[in-house]
Amino acid sequence: MLEVTNAHKTFFPGTPNAVHALRGVDLKIERGSWVCVIGTNGSGKSTLLNAVAGGFLLDEGSIRIDGVDVSKWPEYRRAKLLGRVFQDPFSGTAPSMTLFENLALASRRGQARGLGLALNSTTQDELTKCVAEMELGLENRMDNPIGSFSGGQRQSLTLLMATLIRPRLLLLDEHTAALDPRSADQIIRLTKRSIEHDCLTTMMVTHSMQQAVSVGDRVIMMDQGKIVLDVSGPRKQRLRPRDLLAKFEELRRRQQLDETAADMLQTQYV
Amino acid sequence: MTLLVGSLATGLILSLLAFGILISFRVVKFEDLTVDGAFTLGGAVMATLVFAEFEPLRATLMGALAAGVAGTVTATLHTRFKINRLLSGILVMTALYSVNLRVMGKSTLPLQSKPTLMTYVHRISQGLFGEGDHLKIFHWEVPSRDVTALLLLFLLTILIGCLLFIFFRTNLGLAMLATGDNSRMTESLGVNINRMTVLSLFLANALIGLSGALLAQYQGYADAQMGVGMLVLGVASVILGESLVGTRKIGYLIVGAFMGSVLFRLMIAIALRWGLNPNDLKLITAVFVFAALVFPKIFSQGASWLRGKIRA
Numbered sequence: 212m213l214e215v216t217n218a219h220k221t222f223f224p225g226t227p228n229a230v231h232a233l234r235g236v237d238l239k240i241e242r243g244s245w246v247c248v249i250g251t252n253g254s255g256k257s258t259l260l261n262a263v264a265g266g267f268l269l270d271e272g273s274i275r276i277d278g279v280d281v282s283k284w285p286e287y288r289r290a291k292l293l294g295r296v297f298q299d300p301f302s303g304t305a306p307s308m309t310l311f312e313n314l315a316l317a318s319r320r321g322q323a324r325g326l327g328l329a330l331n332s333t334t335q336d337e338l339t340k341c342v343a344e345m346e347l348g349l350e351n352r353m354d355n356p357i358g359s360f361s362g363g364q365r366q367s368l369t370l371l372m373a374t375l376i377r378p379r380l381l382l383l384d385e386h387t388a389a390l391d392p393r394s395a396d397q398i399i400r401l402t403k404r405s406i407e408h409d410c411l412t413t414m415m416v417t418h419s420m421q422q423a424v425s426v427g428d429r430v431i432m433m434d435q436g437k438i439v440l441d442v443s444g445p446r447k448q449r450l451r452p453r454d455l456l457a458k459f460e461e462l463r464r465r466q467q468l469d470e471t472a473a474d475m476l477q478t479q480y481v
Numbered sequence: 482m483t484l485l486v487g488s489l490a491t492g493l494i495l496s497l498l499a500f501g502i503l504i505s506f507r508v509v510k511f512e513d514l515t516v517d518g519a520f521t522l523g524g525a526v527m528a529t530l531v532f533a534e535f536e537p538l539r540a541t542l543m544g545a546l547a548a549g550v551a552g553t554v555t556a557t558l559h560t561r562f563k564i565n566r567l568l569s570g571i572l573v574m575t576a577l578y579s580v581n582l583r584v585m586g587k588s589t590l591p592l593q594s595k596p597t598l599m600t601y602v603h604r605i606s607q608g609l610f611g612e613g614d615h616l617k618i619f620h621w622e623v624p625s626r627d628v629t630a631l632l633l634l635f636l637l638t639i640l641i642g643c644l645l646f647i648f649f650r651t652n653l654g655l656a657m658l659a660t661g662d663n664s665r666m667t668e669s670l671g672v673n674i675n676r677m678t679v680l681s682l683f684l685a686n687a688l689i690g691l692s693g694a695l696l697a698q699y700q701g702y703a704d705a706q707m708g709v710g711m712l713v714l715g716v717a718s719v720i721l722g723e724s725l726v727g728t729r730k731i732g733y734l735i736v737g738a739f740m741g742s743v744l745f746r747l748m749i750a751i752a753l754r755w756g757l758n759p760n761d762l763k764l765i766t767a768v769f770v771f772a773a774l775v776f777p778k779i780f781s782q783g784a785s786w787l788r789g790k791i792r793a
């Protein structure tokens with residue numbers, strides 16, 4: 212389904228601010244799989260998702276979706292294959308446009324947009340039905356601008372928009388991180404339902420160890436632009452948050468060792 | 482009365498300019514400075530083609546088209562060559578100054594002796610009101626040609642406003658609105674933002690050029706300087722319109738730009754009548770925009786007071 216091979220990306224190359232954000236990522240995801248991506252801040256999780264979505268082109272390596280090499284495709288072209296929900300609830304919706312208008316936009320993701328009326332009565336009925344199925348009571352507010360909805364509501368709607376046309380791959384980037392616990396639970400519930408209902412292939416970045424072990428069928432951990440842990444199958448079923456924390460601790464200690472070693476080298480030889 | 486009819490007609494013509502500025506500055510939020518050049522270009526191309534014995538309607542549309550193309554150049558400088566938006570507009574506006582002189586061959590082209598849209602207006606006027614040159618409205622004598630022009634312009638601008646409103650309800654129009662509202666989301670829904678920017682500036686500047694071509698025919702000459710200050714004037718109309726309608730919905734904004742443009746013209750006419758020196762007009766327009774930008778609160782309070790008065 213998704214095949215990332217030897218992905219490298221450096222931001223601001225050749226300057227003092229250069230960040231080597233992806234350092235040879237190899238990742239293969241089977242169709243129908245739900246992969247949780249964890250890792251410390253700045254480890255490259257969002258960068259990996261952005262690379263898949265086409266927010267920038269890789270310096271090296273390739274990305275294939277369903278066997279098609281999309282490495283050189285611009286973001287708007289890959290949008291046909293991808294559904295996305297961002298961390299910031301404000302990123303995924305157009306605030307001054309109505310709920311109807313936002314959904315109408317999403318209902319043509321990756322398709323040509325011509326001079327046909329966007330909201331005729333059949334599409335209006337269909338869209339209202341989709342919103343009603345979320346059971347959040349938002350179907351009475353179809354003509355309100357999205358800016359008047361809460362963060363959690365917006366995030367649910369973004370999720371709906373991302374899956375309105377079935378995506379080949381769903382990319383969720385800490386989509387519950389900015390929400391209060393109750394809304395976060397609700398979003399996870401909706402996420403589960405929509406992934407199971409449509410048999411979606413999913414990459415979900417999460418900051419919550421609990422989430423990572425309780426949903427999905429595979430966990431990968433990133434550190435310094437590389438995948439350092441990849442657990443799936445029965446081992447994933449047995450995985451506990453403390454196993455992941457232990458791994459974090461191990462990484463941290465190794466890193467500190469590296470730093471002490473570097474300091475030592477520095478004091479001795481420079 | 483003649484003055485009133487004249488400023489209403491000019492206000493209507495300039496409402497097309499305001500529509501254009503609404504699209505670039507408000508809908509896609511591109512601070513497009515091509516405006517002054519594009520306005521003149523519309524007039525210049527139209528005038529030159531009229532001198533080349535083109536049918537006036539076609540000459541007018543060609544003027545609009547040329548201005549639209551100027552807009553696409555600005556947009557392309559930004560999207561393709563990553564030049565800052567303001568600078569892209571300034572580059573094109575500056576280049577257009579020479580282009581306009583080249584197109585016209587000299588700095589002013591008088592159109593009185595040539596068949597223009599005003600010739601059609603004259604004919605329609607004779608059909609409507611007979612041979613007489615003047616009409617009596619209440620007890621004022623008004624040139625019947627001016628009244629006809631006013632009526633036709635009213636119909637034309639309303640028609641274009643409605644077309645714009647319908648456009649913003651199509652899939653393409655929604656994508657354009659979304660581009661300005663949240664470009665990141667729009668791109669992630671598969672819209673080519675760069676192409677949408679080019680299209681928006683084409684549409685915006687074509688309307689601006691159409692406005693220029695119509696104004697040149699209405700006043701009877703095209704002039705290399707006719708676009709100077711049009712950007713600020715258009716922005717003033719859009720701001721005035723926004724506070725008149727008091728919402729950000731696109732339909733209201735279109736109506737607002739229309740009303741703002743006409744009202745602004747009327748205010749200017751009244752000020753001139755009170756003895757305002759015409760040379761100070763642009764200064765006053767600029768101060769008006771400055772005030773609206775710096776004191777939006779006071780401004781919108783004033784506007785809602787005005788809305789109340791209108792309703793009452």
Ligand SMILES: Nc1ncnc2c1ncn2[C@@H]1O[C@H](COP(=O)(O)OP(=O)(O)O)[C@@H](O)[C@H]1O
Pocket residue numbers: 222223230232250251252253254255256257258259
């Ligand atoms: N568009 C960008 N431009 C510059 N630097 C970036 C960009 N995106 C990510 N980075 C840098 O790459 C590194 C990885 O960031 P990111 O992938 O966002 O981490 P996280 O795992 O927390 O999502 C960080 O050091 C970040 O500053």
Ligand SMILES: [Mg+2]
Pocket residue numbers: 256257258385
């Ligand atoms: Mg991140």
